[in-house]
Amino acid sequence: MTPDLMEAGAERAARASGIHYVSGSTESGGREAGFGRIATPGEVDITHGRILYLEDVSVSFDGFKAINKLSLDIAPGELRCIIGPNGAGKTTMMDIITGKTRPDSGTVFFGSTIDLLRHREAEIAQLGIGRKFQKPTVFEHLTVFENLELALKTNKGVRASMLFRLDSAQSDRLAEVLETIHLADSVSRLAGNLSHGQKQWLEIGMLLMQDPKLLLLDEPVAGMTDEETARTAELFLTLKGKHSLMVVEHDMSFIRTISEIVTVLCDGSVLAQGTLDEVQADERVIEVYLGR
Ligand SMILES: Nc1ncnc2c1ncn2[C@@H]1O[C@H](COP(=O)(O)OP(=O)(O)O)[C@@H](O)[C@H]1O
């Protein structure tokens, strides 16, 4: 096959899979063999200034509209806070972004080229969207180190996992993540012996091992002590910029510490959006959520 035909084929394959296609020179400035390559998850197309884009998304459960014409977008590196009453659809929105729930209608894009509705849950994780559920789900009988190491093995076959050894870049990454999540002194501790807050940080660390572009965090400080909550705020502020974050929380003092733009969800769509002061002063938000 000629290089031109191979290039056309690679481009078609990339389009069909919804993955952003990069042609021409490599990162090191050299030329590959005349044909392009499929972009890695690190190369989500953000030229339009959005890492995540939802438009007119709706989903019903037994006739009940849990998400109702929801539109929302997030900029690269942004830390977006989502608040709203119980049942507003916050978790369901995350289920839709991560491919756990299929919407009945609407558009969900990762960057400007990846149509998330065409991907399954495991593929979406591989594309660079990490999700932290409310309850910590670390492996209690493994050490902190082993948990982080395991995060690199996911989605590999059994044989590949058995032969798996950290390369030097991965070792560096693991050390960096340990520092970020404040567990460098606890590498050999069993995860089961960590405090609730430390388990939550470890799970965030497991997500960070995959270097996700976008992190979705559902009520991350629920059940934490005040000190753990303060440390989590610091952690999120250090992640901002390097990753995009969507954080659902009820803890207003935590939101105040970390927030730029706050989106208020109610009845499955956006009720208000702005700084925390702005949304807290909004009569409709006070009515449905904050109370008088
Ligand atoms: N899989 C499901 N089946 C039926 N109803 C659901 C399902 N998931 C969510 N719901 C309903 O959708 C609404 C929104 O729920 P949820 O997204 O969990 O709200 P939030 O996270 O904002 O508290 C709730 O009324 C909930 O009962």
Ligand SMILES: [Mg+2]
């Ligand atoms: Mg929820």
